[in-house]
Amino acid sequence: MDDWDNTDLFSGSTQAEREDLTRRQLLERGGLALAFLGAGPFLAACGGKKSAAPTVTSNGTPKAPNASGQIAFISWQGYDAPKAMASWKKAHHVTLKATYMGNHDEIQTKILAARGSHSFDLITYAQAYKPLYKELNILTPIDENKIPNLKNLIPFFASDYKNFWVDADGTRTGVPLNWGYVALAYDSDAIKQPQTYRDLLDPSLKGKIGMPDDLIGVAQLGAHVLGIDITKMSKADFGEVKDFLRKMIAQTKGVSPTYGDLASRFAAGDVVAAFCGWPPIDQLAAGAGKKTIKTYLPKDGGVGYCDSMAIPTHARNTDTVHAWINATLEPKLAAQIDDSLGTATPVKPAIPLLTKDLQAAYPWNSLDGFFKKAPLYALAPFKSDKYVTWSDVVAAWQQLKAGG
Amino acid sequence: MSLPAAAALLLLLTVPLATFALYSVLTAGLFSVSGPLTLENYRAALGSSLNHTLATNSLVVGVATALISLALGLPIAYWLRFAAGRWQQFVLFLVVASMFASYLVRIYAWRTILGDNGVINRALEGLGLTSQPLGFLIFSRAAVVIALVHILLPYVILVLFAGFRPMPVAILESAQDLGANSLTRWRRIILPLMAAPAVTAFLFVFVLSAGDYVTPQFLGGTRGSMLGVQVQASFIEAGNWPLGAATGFVMLTGFLLCYGLALFALRLTRLDRVRWS
Known part of the structure; x- marks a missing residue:
């Protein structure tokens, strides 16, 4: 689980109070919007x-x-x-x-x-x-x-x-409006909390993993998990990322076109964990009656936005x-x-x-540290002789989604 | 009288097509196009192994959807024309009303029916016929075809009903009086006379289903993706407008080829000349 400490910001309220009081409110507001x-x-x-x-x-x-x-x-x-x-x-x-x-x-x-x-x-x-x-x-x-x-x-x-x-x-x-992260989401009712993304490749989870059609999030996260910066990715690095994502997609029955769709799949019990989960889907799934979905940063981190x-x-x-x-x-x-x-x-x-x-x-309280675990990346470069370009990433993603 | 309609058609169809035809032979920039003219986009669209896979999927899904829709639509339209009696208007209303339901809602309805925890799998498990969900029901070509048949069947029924409408009941009654059984009436009279409307309905469904890019994303999974998704990705995600335009024109050429083949087949069998009077 995430280990950040926000006590000085929330003095006077206990964790239990926070959870009891606000899950319903957040669900109502977030879900409706x-x-x-x-x-x-x-x-x-x-x-x-x-x-x-x-x-x-x-x-x-x-x-x-x-x-x-x-x-x-x-x-x-x-x-x-x-x-x-x-x-x-x-x-x-x-x-x-x-x-x-x-x-x-x-x-x-x-x-x-x-x-x-x-x-x-x-x-x-x-x-x-x-x-x-x-x-x-x-x-x-x-x-x-x-x-x-x-x-x-x-x-x-x-x-x-x-x-x-x-x-x-x-x-x-630009003026920041909101921020967050994409990481690993799982259903605590169905499986034990995975420690790393590689745990999602376990054969017992075949067909039970979800993944959104969020090219940026998935590509950045795939590279990040392997210790690769997508903005400076060599062809060899790119091959590793593609192999990793190919294995991850093979664990799914198909990529969800939207995060809302991913939340629906969680709610229906069609998936028990997701590569590239997003905290608001926890609330969306809760709104659909599935209150056990949790997005969190595992050992290998996540990607911020x-x-x-x-x-x-x-x-x-x-x-x-x-x-x-x-x-x-x-x-x-x-x-x-x-x-x-x-x-x-x-x-x-x-x-x-x-x-x-x-x-x-x-x-x-520790945004600098958080964004080291879940960095803010740019897209891959659009023109480069040295690094893999964004067009290459887009083409590879289409291939991977089609099972290639 | 037809001049304004012709002008509108020219404006709304020809101009966009001409624009994309031009885009397809221009050089790709970053979300932009520029000179010089090149056939490289067509080479990339035709040479891509991914496009071959997706085109095959599109063809299979398009043909399957069109054939199943036709097989279901033909008897329904026949019943509406000759047997529905006072139910005809009400059932026609239901057919039209079904088209008012949101496209996405209908796709999601199939998700709840075909999913691992959907109606079918739960029923099968409840009856003790299966011990675990039938995974092939969803996120497959079959799921895409099922949803597209559901979405497009009303159009087929309406086209075929329009084809049946001028058909006099007397002709079928005469054939019956002369000893033709039901099978013979269908084989010798109804199918030849309905060939042209049936081909129209087939092509209509085939083009719409083979070119669809929404249903495959929600129901197709990794095995059911189609070429339309690739066109969308080229335009929207990669910003490679010329490649998207070239892929779109390859699809259009394929559709026109199918149209030409269908007309040729009708002419070869002289079914295009069959008339009531």
């Missing part, structure tokens, strides 16, 4: 006047601009925080026209398909995509003076770590987008957003406001 389809914010009125409000107060401190009008948004369902942001939207007369994606790659595909004209005003990106988005030049700088709540970020997420959110020249392109808000090129109404981003860093709103998603917040003052289960689920 991910389960309901298409309650789409077709609220959209048009228009979106640009505000020319000053972004720095007379004493020099940053100030969020005035917000109004429409924001065109694309991301995962639930990242638009329909419940948490409802009051803010009403108060500022802002409408959010949300497009939910089924695959992260839809973001760049749709932005590029607009061919230099307006597509979206606000997106999110996983840190792994930052080098690609930089290469494609589809992000615009974020004005930190318009987001005073950046001060609320946990120092790790306020930093320029690997230039995932802040470029080497200090230009900010951080999803950030960003402004794409040719965005409109950017003052309102800045104001939106600023609002999501308000502690109360940030806690509500992460409660609904079952993810971890990057907003420090929001941590004590999270459900007790969510507070206990992440190592808030």
Whole structure:
């Protein structure tokens, strides 16, 4: 089990209290947010006047601009925080026209398909995509003076770590929205807790292992388990990773197209453990009546991720987008957003406001150590004579999924 | 009158096809295309062993789905036309209403029926006929075919019912009066007259099922993946638009070839000329 200690953050509440109190809440909120389809914010009125409000107060401190009008948004369902942001939207007369994606790659595909004209005003990106988005030049700088709540970020997420959110020249392109990890998930009702991922290759588990069709998570995790950095992977390394994943896929009856599907398979008892599990599926499975699913970091670790808000090129109404981003860093709103998603917040003052289960689920006090066990990786390079490229990884994944 | 429709068809079909035809011979960039023109994408699409496997899967699933749908749809459509009587409108309504159910919901329904802990396996174990779940029921080509037949059967029934509709009952009654039994009436009258609608229904189901990329992901497992999934991956995940376009055009060529072969077969057997009057 995870051995992080969060006692100083949660003084006064016992582990039992946390579990008793919050599992139901988390289930209700997390499950609902991910389960309901298409309650789409077709609220959209048009228009979106640009505000020319000053972004720095007379004493020099940053100030969020005035917000109004429409924001065109694309991301995962639930990242638009329909419940948490409802009051803010009403108060500022802002409408959010949300497009939910089924695959992260839809973001760049749709932005590029607009061919230099307006597509979206606000997106999110996983840190792994930052080098690609930089290469494609589809992000615009974020004005930190318009987001005073950046001060609320946990120092790790306020930093320029690997230039995932802040470029080497200090230009900010992303503001962390949530973070987490993918690792090993298992059903404690069905099997003993596996110590390493290799335990999943046991012949007795044939046909009982799940795996999501999350190319990035699976590829990064497959490499990480073998001690390989996917961004610097030689052909020999790649061969090892493919062999390992081939064996793992052979343990499954098929790759789940989504994490929700993986949760369904757990709930139905079709799988008892998963390579590349994700903590929110624990809650989804619990919502379906299977309360014994647990995602955790085994001895060989896991892979971290951080999803950030960003402004794409040719965005409109950017003052309102800045104001939106600023609002999501308000502690109360940030806690509500992460409660609904079952993810971890990057907003420090929001941590004590999270459900007790969510507070206990992440190592808030030792993020540096945690991200050594579950590193944040980029994608494999897109062009390289020395290392395996992302295209190679994609092609191999298709082959592996088809049993090749 | 038909000019606006023709213009819409030209715009909505020809322009996207022409765009992708152009993409398929351009050089791949990172989520982009550029010159010079090249046939390398077609070489990659046709030379990939993975594509060969997936194309075979697509062909098998497409043909199986179309044949089973036809075998089920033909008697149902016949019954609707000649025997349903006052039930005809109600059953037709049910056939149409079944298409309103979400595609994904129907796929998940089959998951709960075919899964290791699904209805069939539990029933078999409950009856003592099996001691452990029949694993081949789900995450296989068979599972994909079963779900696709369920999804596409209403279309087949409607196409075949439209084919039966102008058929006068008197012709079948005359044949019966002249001594033709049920088998003879089907062999000598119904099947020749229904050949063209049946081929239409077959091709309709074949193209939709062989090109599907959603059902195989949910029910196909590692053995039931299909070529459409590869087209999607080339466009969305790899950002290799020319390869995705070339693979798509290879599929389109395959479908057109099937269409041409079906028409040729109809003409060769002169079944395309069979009319009621």
